[in-house]
Amino acid sequence: xxxxxxLKTFPPAARHGGIKRPAPGTGIKVHFKDxxxxxxxxxxxxxxxxxxxxxxxxxxxxxxxxxxxxxxSTCHVIISPEHYDLLPEPEDDENDMLDMAFGLSDTSRxxxxxxxxxxxxxxxxxxxxxxxxxxxxxxxxTHH
Amino acid sequence: xxxxxILGGGPSAFYVASRLLSRVPADRNRNLAVHMFDRLxxxxxxxxxxxxxxxxxxxxxxxxxxxxxxDARFRYFGNVQVGPASGRPIPHVVRLPFDEIPRSYTxxxxxxxxxxxxxxxxxxxxxxxxxxxxxxxxYTQHPTHPHAPPLDGARHVTIIGQGNVALDVARxxxxxxxxxxxxxxxxxxxxxxxxxxVEHVSIVGRRGPLQAAFTTKExxxxxxxxxxxxxxxxxxxxxxxxxTKLSRQQTRVLDLLxxxxxxxxxxxxxxxxxxxxxxxxxxxxxxxxLRLSLAHxxxxxxxxxxxxxxxxxxxxxxxxxxxxxxxxxxxxFYDDATRRIPVNASGNVLHPSGRPFKNVYASGxxxxxxxxxxxxxxxxxxxxxxxxxxSLLGSDSLSPNFEEIMExxxxxxxxxxxxxxxxxxxVMSYEDWKIIDAEEVRxxxxxxxxxxxxxxxxxxxxxxxxxxxx
Numbered sequence: 001x002x003x004x005x006x007l008k009t010f011p012p013a014a015r016h017g018g019i020k021r022p023a024p025g026t027g028i029k030v031h032f033k034d035x036x037x038x039x040x041x042x043x044x045x046x047x048x049x050x051x052x053x054x055x056x057x058x059x060x061x062x063x064x065x066x067x068x069x070x071x072x073s074t075c076h077v078i079i080s081p082e083h084y085d086l087l088p089e090p091e092d093d094e095n096d097m098l099d100m101a102f103g104l105s106d107t108s109r110x111x112x113x114x115x116x117x118x119x120x121x122x123x124x125x126x127x128x129x130x131x132x133x134x135x136x137x138x139x140x141x142t143h144h
Numbered sequence: 145x146x147x148x149x150i151l152g153g154g155p156s157a158f159y160v161a162s163r164l165l166s167r168v169p170a171d172r173n174r175n176l177a178v179h180m181f182d183r184l185x186x187x188x189x190x191x192x193x194x195x196x197x198x199x200x201x202x203x204x205x206x207x208x209x210x211x212x213x214x215d216a217r218f219r220y221f222g223n224v225q226v227g228p229a230s231g232r233p234i235p236h237v238v239r240l241p242f243d244e245i246p247r248s249y250t251x252x253x254x255x256x257x258x259x260x261x262x263x264x265x266x267x268x269x270x271x272x273x274x275x276x277x278x279x280x281x282x283y284t285q286h287p288t289h290p291h292a293p294p295l296d297g298a299r300h301v302t303i304i305g306q307g308n309v310a311l312d313v314a315r316x317x318x319x320x321x322x323x324x325x326x327x328x329x330x331x332x333x334x335x336x337x338x339x340x341x342v343e344h345v346s347i348v349g350r351r352g353p354l355q356a357a358f359t360t361k362e363x364x365x366x367x368x369x370x371x372x373x374x375x376x377x378x379x380x381x382x383x384x385x386x387x388t389k390l391s392r393q394q395t396r397v398l399d400l401l402x403x404x405x406x407x408x409x410x411x412x413x414x415x416x417x418x419x420x421x422x423x424x425x426x427x428x429x430x431x432x433x434l435r436l437s438l439a440h441x442x443x444x445x446x447x448x449x450x451x452x453x454x455x456x457x458x459x460x461x462x463x464x465x466x467x468x469x470x471x472x473x474x475x476x477f478y479d480d481a482t483r484r485i486p487v488n489a490s491g492n493v494l495h496p497s498g499r500p501f502k503n504v505y506a507s508g509x510x511x512x513x514x515x516x517x518x519x520x521x522x523x524x525x526x527x528x529x530x531x532x533x534x535s536l537l538g539s540d541s542l543s544p545n546f547e548e549i550m551e552x553x554x555x556x557x558x559x560x561x562x563x564x565x566x567x568x569x570x571v572m573s574y575e576d577w578k579i580i581d582a583e584e585v586r587x588x589x590x591x592x593x594x595x596x597x598x599x600x601x602x603x604x605x606x607x608x609x610x611x612x613x614x
Contacts, residue, residue: 071199073517100519
């Protein structure tokens with residue numbers, strides 16, 4: 001239930017669809033990269049916007065199956081290390097979801113839980129590798 | 145035209161449809177139709193009939209499916225069983241022979257999921273030895289309508305298996321019905337839970353905490369139930385050997401188990417335990433209780449459970465086997481050796497010769513095995529849909545050495561039988577489902593809960609009445 005409460009405590013502007021684009025050149029810049037490290041798009045957001053809502057606003061291929069309720073790992077992104085260190089520590093529920101994320105790295109976060117602040121200007125968010133053979137690669141024989 | 149049949153209506157099927165329709169522009173010259181067939185009358189498979197009621201957030205993915213269903217190229221046909229099915233039958237289902245599909249469609253995606261519970265050879269099913277899936281189907285009112293579990297006489301419940309389904313079932317049995325009452329739990333189920341005698345749930349696994357299949361989230365939820373506590377674990381179990389390299393998840397699970405439940409052992413009437421390194425070897429049923437024989441186990445070098453020779457017995461009242469699920473063996477293209485639909489990396493179904501079938505794909509658990517979370521199902525479905533879209537757009541690279549069964553020239557309508565049954569109200573469209581969905585939510589709101597579910601007969605009658613009114 002903590003997830004629901006957390007949703008309510010954040011500004012409604014950050015809810016999906018409620019994003020207001022800043023005037024060009026005035027916002028906080030975020031660079032999105034694909035899993036191969038290729039630049040996808042640089043976007044600008046406002047303080048308090050979350051990365052998942054920004055990605056949707058700018059048509060970047062980031063899913064949000066549970067709609068920001070921290071119940072899935074589909075909005076997993078990898079943050080540039082120098083910016084990752086500026087973020088508040090993830091809560092238990094976010095860490096629980098990251099446990100199940102594919103292509104997890106030391107600077108992984110759920111996009112829906114990364115809220116922009118001015119000091120994050122210039123941050124990079126890389127979409128994780130989702131290889132087509134993930135089931136095969138990840139498969140370990142089980143003996144239940 | 146390109147006409148795609150998708151067999152199955154769960155998350156994999158919907159993610160395939162959604163990705164396919166977004167990859168193929170609606171204004172391209174050739175027409176595209178995507179027809180989804182589900183043996184269940186209502187869509188979304190395990191999201192409706194698997195996800196635990198106290199996980200409503202997970203069900204948010206259906207909003208995306210609702211958006212997809214607005215695409216005029218998409219149609220849903222619920223309550224249609226394509227080809228044979230084993231397992232508990234659905235009496236009202238409309239049966240369409242499988243041969244109709246290759247005859248009426250240019251492309252096929254099989255996404256039937258894994259509806260058959262895996263049983264334990266030492267634990268024959270009975271009224272007091274039941275698969276976890278029956279319990280899940282009871283609290284979700286699945287159209288196969290299993291009997292309500294005998295909870296009023298079960299003070300001690302033993303769950304065999306330590307995956308997330310095991311923990312879901314444990315949580316449902318241990319959480320106060322007053323807490324569950326606001327969720328999507330049918331009134332009849334709440335009634336059954338209110339008269340439940342359950343005081344202890346043992347969750348038995350043949351391996352240790354580092355091998356347990358449950359995820360951190362599910363373990364944490366069990367730890368934080370307000371009026372049930374975990375029996376203390378032997379601390380030795382929670383100290384990995386010095387040469388064990390722990391994954392992030394293993395480290396976090398161990399931390400969680402060391403902390404124990406938030407309500408301490410001995411302070412609550414209801415308790416639960418994780419019984420590691422125990423494997424059932426037999427069961428004796430007497431009039432009053434069940435006696436479960438357990439072999440004590442340890443791990444060999446390959447991390448398999450092997451018997452130590454020690455044994456014990458557990459007196460219990462109800463045994464629930466949560467050992468995973470399997471593909472229905474009567475599914476077309478079923479492979480005996482792997483118990484899956486064999487596919488290549490692109491999701492093309494393979495002929496026993498090893499050659500791919502042209503324009504025939506499989507996605508989700510039927511192809512990959514019953515494992516993984518929604519995110520893994522989605523990634524797999526997107527891969528299959530991308531390959532299918534590439535084939536539709538003429539940019540695929542399938543070698544010419546393939547098996548061919550699908551028709552090339554078809555008309556846009558669904559098979560005649562489906563059309564007829566749709567007219568009689570025996571097949572559910574997505575539009576009809578949305579009417580039922582709204583009614584379930586409306587009824588639920590009146591009772592102060594998320595929704596109150598309808599069964600097929602109720603849904604059918606409601607639709608007939610609402611069409612008369614209109």
